[in-house]
Structures are given as C-alpha cells and as structure tokens.
Amino acid sequence: MVPTSTNIPDIAPPEPCRPQASIKPAPVPYHATMEGSDLSQSRSSSDKSSGRSSFSSVRENDSDLAQTFTTPFIITIFILVVAPPEMATTTTTTRQFLPPKTQPQSKLHGCWFPAVAADGFQGWKQIDVRGRQASRSFGDLQALRIVWSAPATSNKPAKLPGRPTPGQAPIERLPLELLGPIIDMLVLDVPPNGITARNVDLMSLLLSSKTLHTATLHALYRKITIPHSRIFRKFLDHVSQNQELGTIVRRLDFSHFNPTTLFLSAAQRSTTRNLTPETLLQCLELTPYLREFLAQEHIDDEIDENVLRKLFLDLPRLTAVDFTGCSSNNFKAAMSAIPKFEWPVTLAISRLSLHKCINLPSAVFETLMPKLGDLTHLDVAGTRFTDEALMSIPHTARITHLNLAKCALLSPEVVVEFLATHPAVNGSLVCLSVASDARSHQLLDVEDVTRLLPILPSTLRSLSLKGSKMDESHINLLRPLTKHLEELALGRGLRVTDIDRLFVPDEDDDDVQMQIDWVPHTLKYIDLSDYSATELDFSTLFSNSMSIMKKFSAPLEVVEVAENLYSRLSKSPALQRLGWTVTEFGSRAWMVRRHSPEDGPRDSGLRSWKLGASFWGMRKIPMANAEVGGMYGSYMFKRKL
Template sequence: MPRLQAIDFCACSSVSFRNSFRSVLDLELPETLNLTRISFHKCISLPSSIYEKLFPHLGKVTHLDLAGTRVNDKALLSIPQTARITHLNLAKCREVTSEIVIKFVTSHPATANSLAFLSLSTDASSHLLLGKEDVDALLPNLPQTLRSLSLKGSRMDPSHLPMLKVLAERLEELAVGGGLDLSDIRRLFYKDREWQSHNLRYIDLSDIEAKVGSGDELLSPNTAPLHVIELQERTYEWAAKMRKNLERVGWTAKEFGARYWLVRLNADGTTVDNGARWWKLGAESWGMRKVPVAVAEVGGMYGSFMFGRRL
C-alpha cells in the first residue's frame, strides 16, 4: 500500500463497498499518502465524511475524479496546498457550492497553477451549480494551464462571449452551458466578416438548440483546427438525415452510447485525428467524461464511462 500511486473506484456503489470504506474513518492515516491519481467517479454511496477524512492526506494528488459523489465544501478545501492537481472532475456534485468551487479552482495553491482538465458539468434539468454571476466570476480567473473546460449545465449569457473568446485561444476542449444560441457560438469563430483564431479541437453544444446544417459557418474549413462538435440527440438526428450533404462539405455524423457528434473528415475520408495529449493519459478521442488514472488504451467499461455517457 505505501507504494500505491493510482486507484480507480469507478462506479463502485454497493453496500459492501460503502461499509468497507467506512472503516477508513477508524484508521490512523499517514500525514501524506503516496496516491497521486484517484477516481471516485460515480461512487454515489460514499458519505461526505469519507472525503473529509481522506482528503487532508492527499498532499501529492494530481488527478481527482469526484463526478457524481457526495463530496462537500469542507472536504474540497481540506486538500493540502502541496497538491498539484492537473485533472479535477466535479461533474454532478450536488453538495458543493458555487462559491467554494470557484474559490478552489481559481485561487487554491493545489489548482491555481496546474489545472489542465476541469469539469463542472451538471444536469441542468435537476441541478444548477453555476448561475450567470458565478460564470462571470469564474471565466476571467481560470488557470492559464487549462486545456479542457466543461461548463455544461451552467447558466450562460452572450455577455460571456468575450471571455470565452480569450479562453478559446488556449483551450482545446470547451463545453458550454445553456443561455447561448448558435449565432453566439458562430461569433467565437467568425466575427465582423473575419475568421477568428482559436485553439479549439472540440466544442460541446449539447445544452443548446444547435441545428448545424451543411451550409453552417461552423463547418467551414476556416474553423480548423475544430474537429468535433457535440450535439444533443434531437439536433443530431436532424443533421444525420443529411449525412451526404455533410460529407460533401467535409464532415460526418457519429454516435456512441448516449452521445452524438459531427466530426471533420480528413482528406482521405477518415475521421482519425491526432487527439492524443499528455493530459488524456492514452485517450485519443475528444470530450472525455471521466478522468483516467493510468496511461492505457480506452475500451470496455471505461470507454463507456469516458465517451458513451452524457455525464
């Protein structure tokens, strides 16, 4: 155990798992655990007290996936300042507040100069973490190191576009929330009759009614390096009916599980993209929902959790 550096409890939620983990509360833990990469992705049965007990000992953590857990503000703020978190997934975490989340990701020493992947996604139909004012406070203060940002489920506004444009210069992945429309998104790429420079490879539009047809400016060669546009199911089905028209302008429709994309075609007709990045730990596709804890090929259960689920 002292040499254990990474562990993944993805989707562990049985009663026996919960009861076994509660024994942690009775342990005398070392001041700093050697764990650097840990995933509690969808561990829905663990109480907040587990995280409150464990997190003060994660002084070396770099990858932390808490999606769908009962982590709370107290636990989040107890992470030692010596940690250097590059990957943080707080998707669908209902027991944290926007105030503490914003404080943690913008000013805590564990994230302020290291964060590359950040998901604050929520299901807007059942929970709101970030309102307009929260997004106002968050966007200008995000770490310069950030490469992937998900604000899916947040309440956004066209007034956020100038800051999104700044972020698009360094982000490779961006998931926007509701409150925008397709004309707002186009302005990230084309404004005042000029194509805008950006670094985006992937944009998630599944929170907005985005009917992207073959004649849309988003599908222009001038939006490169944009490679993947994620859509909600209804608008995807509308676009997929015109697959031949999409292919004529260099795009195609793809789906996996409960997710739907338009993907740019290469000159040879394939959609293969050099999407491998150091912060993906072996994954090559864009828009991962789960933080990996080891460098490996993605497939099976992990493929489903990373790329087949809405959140």
C-alpha cells in the same frame, strides 16, 4: 492464440520424394461497429470465439474519421500450402507448384497444391487416414500431422564467422531500460476476448537467453490486466509459488473484468472462490511494490475493509487508485469504516478516482482529502463531495485534472473561490469539469460563470461548463480561452450566432485592431449537447453566414450534440455537403468533420494530458496511462454525464 502479425515466414517447397503438409495462419483484421457492447447473460459459442476484446471496450477505427468507436475482430484463415504427408494414402500423386504472383520466378515463396483437376483426385474428403476418410475440418487436418513449418533438417547450420557468443548478441547488450520498452511494445494487455490466451508469442523470448528472459518477465508481470476470475486465480497461483514475480507488478487493472465471461450467475461465481475479498487481499500482500490499482463496479463486492486498509495504509508506493462506479452496499460499508483508520499524516496517492461512487458518505471525502498532499488527478463526479472536502485539499497538491461534475453538495461560491485562490490549482490545471445536469441540478449561474472564466489559467486544455447558465456576454470572456483550449463544453442560454463568434472576429465591430490582431482558435472539440432541436437552429448553423461548419473553422473536428438529434442529422444533406458526418456511441452523438487527403495526416487525438485516450470529450478522468477500454471506456465515452 490468434496471431498478432500478418507476416508469414517463407517456407521452401518440400522435396517431391517426401511430401509434407503445412498449415500457416493468415490473420485478417476485420472491423465492425459496436452495437451494444455489454455482454449478455448467455453467449453463443461463436460469440465466445469472435475476437471481442472485452465487454464495453472502446477502440478507435483505423479510418480517417475521428470519434468512430469500433470493436476489433480477428479472423484466422488457415491456408493449406503443401500436400498431405506420406502416411496418408491418396488416390493420386499429381501435384502442382504455384509460384507467387509478386515473384513468379521464385522457387522459395510458392506453394505446393494437389492438382485438383488431375485425373482421379476427388478432393480432401477422399483421403484415407488409418482406414477412415477425413479432412473435413481443422481437427481432421491435424490428424494428418500437418505442421506449422517445414520439418527441420538434420544438418546443423555452419557457424557463421563473426557470430557473437551466447549472451553477447547486440540486442542482449542493450540496457534493461531500453530492452524493456522494446518488449513492452509486443505485450498485449487486453486479450482478444475474455477467455483467449494472450502473449503466447512472448513465451519463446523466455527461452531465448537470460537477458531476454529477465526483460520479458518484467514486461509480462509489470502491468497485470484481469479480464475474468480464472485469470486472477492463475496469476495468484503463480505469484504465490514464485513470490519474486510479485515484486515486479506495478499495476493491477480490473477495468476489463467481466463477471459473466465464465459464469452466468453470482452463485456460480461464489462457489469457485477465485476472486474474493480474501484472495484479493492475498494478492495485494504478494505485490508490495504496487503503484496502480484500477477497479470498477464489477468487483466492488470484493473490496472490503481489509482490502482498503491494505491499499491506503500498507502499500507505501501506491500512487493511483480508481474505484469507478463502485456503489454496492458492501463497498459503501467498507468505505464508511475508513474514518476510523489510524491515518498517517500524508499518503503517497497522487491520482484518485471515485467517479460515480454515488452512495459514499461525505465523511469519506473529508477524511481522505487532507491526506493527499501530492494530489494531481481527482475525479469525484456524481458523488457527495462537499465544500469542506474541497477546501481541505493540502496546499502542497498540484492538481492538473479535476472533475467536479454533478456534485450536488458543492456550492458555486466555494468552487469559484477554490479555483481562484487555492495554491493546489494555481497555474497547474489542464483539465477541469464543473458540468452538471441542468434537468436536476445547476451548479453555476450566469454570475458564477462570469466570475469563473477570467481566473482560469492558460495551462487549461479541457473545460466543461455543461449545464451552466450562460449568456452572450460570456463570449468575450471565452475568446482568450479558445486560444489554448482544445475541448470546450458550453452551457445553456447561447444562440448559434453567439457560439459562432468564438471562431471569427466580429465583422461589425468598430475595433479594427481586434480583426488585425485576431489569433486563430485551437479548439478540436466543442460540446453543444445541452441544446435541443428547437434551441440549436440547424438552418442557421448550416447557413453560409456561419463559420462553425465551414472548412476554415479548422482545427475544429468534433461537435457533440444531443443524442436525440442523431437520426435527424444522419438524414441531413446539408451536413454532408459541408463535409461532415454524424456518428454515435451509446447515449452520445457527434458531428465529425470528414478528413481530406490534401489536408495531410489526420490528428490522432493523442495528447499527454489524456493519458492514453485518443477520443475527444472524456466524461471520466483516466488515472493510468493505458489504452482505454472495458468499463472505463464506457464511462468515458458511452454514457451521459
């Protein structure tokens, strides 16, 4: 496994009479911008070992620039720190001790090297190992019996006075609810790449003590991430042989699942029989306390009627289900059968995502919605969600996140009525999207937006009106919302001068009291991607009379624009002069304010209502509190509406 820490333990130099060789890993993080993160059908061997976290993965750069998407790479550099072992016959015995630059007097932290300049030494290739010249690669160095640490001495360390007895160390006396989160911080949910082992470093904790063994098992098995089918088979075999492990599992996460990691064709995948409807059902039966099931389009063929029956009816503790992008014929047929199930009065599911399940019949939604009395998160973007399904949500629900984007079968009158009168959204909404693609469908007209804006609660933090028809009269209705909103996506029909009024009071307004009582906005992100190059007047936007791009428009940090404006903005000297830059990812582009050190630390973007995401402008609502990546990251930040 690629080491996850840059700390290299100190090794004392070996005795001159007993030369040894040692190799220590020195991992060096390297960040590179992602360019088309989806895996191709064939991957080179270098690509397989490059450290890619997973296909379509989304990570934030460690720089001070927001909305920068990268893929982390880890390069392991092996440093030879001591001379070869005594079994290797060399042409020279001259060696040189190099003290560390930071502690030149130290004899502990330095390294022994062969004196390359010494007479007779011609490099590592001249070392004979069992009659052969070796040392041309890491494998050759292994033949020299190079070890990872100095050989252990035979003398046992003296027992220190006051040393705790086994099982009574301070860390072992911590309660499991404290010890568990500590170990959770060491767990790597997403592997460095699709086939590399992960969490190998935690294996030593399993052998430390009974207390640490229990806490580590809990950390390793509580959240299971499946990047490919071989990992799924390995996990299934473990819980089949040790069924107690299955009772620990709380999350099954297939969001990083990549079917092309090990197999190039569907025929190869089918013959292995690793992940099938039968094995998936067996897995669910062995994890009776499962709380979160996260799927996506690459496993939709493995979700059949029996799997759905198990998920909805036989896992009473299941609270989160995500079927993002599942739209295969097999999945459609399985979901179409659920109206025939013998449903209980209510389900425990509180977070449900059918994001971009584009071909599901409306009867599926009308069957599920009345059963979700504890609903808090609902994402049905791009589906055949109907007015009947929306109004059938139980009054006991308390919805905080609602995504109705691109639901063409919804009528604006019912949507506004639901948001205005339904108890499920009364004073609880935090994230709301009623966005649409104006090129194909428009949900809200000017009158609908006028009726919607006054009824929105003060709890709202993210609002998307993308694709709606708007005019300048909506600015006064939006101004109160900008005092608590952090994300705002505007519809069509506004001018730059209208949008600018959200950030400053009207100078020519006769109401002087408004200027005196003016409350600064809280917007961090604004979406103007509905506006083309002709509609978004850059000469006005970048002029001295506008405040959007000025420094005092902070905390505004990100302005999304149409993707076809990226090349034009990247060459704009005015944008750079104002302290902004432009970045893009997939089919989206943003203008991002450059962070100045004198402004203090940059806002990381992490919010509790974003459930682990740190970027601005999510297209998809997350259903679990987890690091964003895999296909979920692609749907959230890479794709269009």
